[in-house]
Amino acid sequence: MKRNKKIARSDCPINFAQEIFGDKWSLLIIRDLLFKGKKYYSEFLNSDEKISTNILASRLGQLETDGLITKAIDSDNNAKKIYALSQKGIDLLPMLLEMIAWSAKYDDETGTPAEFIRQLEDDKESLIRDLIAAL
Amino acid sequence: MKRNKKIARSDCPINFAQEIFGDKWSLLIIRDLLFKGKKYYSEFLNSDEKISTNILASRLGQLETDGLITKAIDSDNNAKKIYALSQKGIDLLPMLLEMIAWSAKYDDETGTPAEFIRQLEDDKESLIRDLIAAL
DNA sequence: AAATCCACTTGCATAATGCAAGTGGATTTA
DNA sequence: TAAATCCACTTGCATTATGCAAGTGGATTT
Numbered sequence: 489m490k491r492n493k494k495i496a497r498s499d500c501p502i503n504f505a506q507e508i509f510g511d512k513w514s515l516l517i518i519r520d521l522l523f524k525g526k527k528y529y530s531e532f533l534n535s536d537e538k539i540s541t542n543i544l545a546s547r548l549g550q551l552e553t554d555g556l557i558t559k560a561i562d563s564d565n566n567a568k569k570i571y572a573l574s575q576k577g578i579d580l581l582p583m584l585l586e587m588i589a590w591s592a593k594y595d596d597e598t599g600t601p602a603e604f605i606r607q608l609e610d611d612k613e614s615l616i617r618d619l620i621a622a623l
Numbered sequence: 624m625k626r627n628k629k630i631a632r633s634d635c636p637i638n639f640a641q642e643i644f645g646d647k648w649s650l651l652i653i654r655d656l657l658f659k660g661k662k663y664y665s666e667f668l669n670s671d672e673k674i675s676t677n678i679l680a681s682r683l684g685q686l687e688t689d690g691l692i693t694k695a696i697d698s699d700n701n702a703k704k705i706y707a708l709s710q711k712g713i714d715l716l717p718m719l720l721e722m723i724a725w726s727a728k729y730d731d732e733t734g735t736p737a738e739f740i741r742q743l744e745d746d747k748e749s750l751i752r753d754l755i756a757a758l
Numbered sequence: 759a760a761a762t763c764c765a766c767t768t769g770c771a772t773a774a775t776g777c778a779a780g781t782g783g784a785t786t787t788a
Numbered sequence: 789t790a791a792a793t794c795c796a797c798t799t800g801c802a803t804t805a806t807g808c809a810a811g812t813g814g815a816t817t818t
Contacts, residue, residue: 781799
């Protein structure tokens with residue numbers, strides 16, 4: 489008998505999303521998985537934003553509990569764990585792309601390549617397909 | 624001489640967005656402005672999620688500083704302040720709609736009306752136009 | 759003039775995040 | 789095969805963010 493469900497603050501969909509990834513780090517981990525091809529703990533640890541080890545461990549655990557990512561042992565090396573996105577995690581891609589578009593519009597110093605923004609404006613669907621294919 | 628800019632953790636667009644609204648409350652305030660027609664402090668205070676007064680005040684202040692909302696005195700009553708979305712705030716709508724679509728897919732008990740989801744899948748652009756027109 | 763409304767602020771408790779160091783098992787190196 | 793290193797964490801403690809309850813002061817209503 490598992491009792492996993494915390495009581496939600498409301499039945500609002502924005503709130504549902506916020507309760508899952510509405511913290512300072514979760515979406516950056518999802519980003520690393522979706523756009524940067526990262527899969528190992530040490531890779532997430534080396535991201536530009538410098539997450540600390542305890543926070544990374546706790547976020548990875550929560551994301552797994554919430555079903556956004558999976559964790560498996562690397563068959564080449566039993567000491568390594570491989571993290572991957574579930575479908576539920578992959579399905580955050582459209583939202584993240586809108587977030588990127590918004591930031592590109594309002595951040596003068598955005599790191600997003602112009603070519604990426606062009607693709608996003610030009611043919612979002614095929615960009616989504618390409619990114620998913622690359623996973 | 625104003626020095627407003629905090630140093631960013633990185634130049635990543637996801638991080639840019641997170642540093643602006645990556646907390647537990649900001650997007651719920653934006654939601655109230657975008658979808659629920661709220662404009663007064665007391666209205667935000669009465670949302671289902673029950674934000675506390677000090678957090679609401681500090682979030683409204685930060686959202687104003689970040690240029691997502693504006694604050695004005697109600698011409699009918701000098702004791703009341705009217706909050707409204709700026710263009711920068713309104714431009715979060717597409718992202719929020721993707722968030723709603725994701726939550727509707729994965730939350731069995733989502734509060735989103737089926738008709739809204741249908742419109743979202745069916746003709747996102749006209750839904751966006753309608754919502755903006757209603758502001 | 760007194761009561762009420764409104765948008766907050768203040769003070770204090772709890773929870774989340776941040777930093778540095780440590781742990782233990784698996785793998786690599788000598 | 790013993791020692792060093794790698795890897796994915798955990799632990800302890802400091803700082804910051806959030807949560808709760810009460811209070812404040814100006815504007816409006818009674």
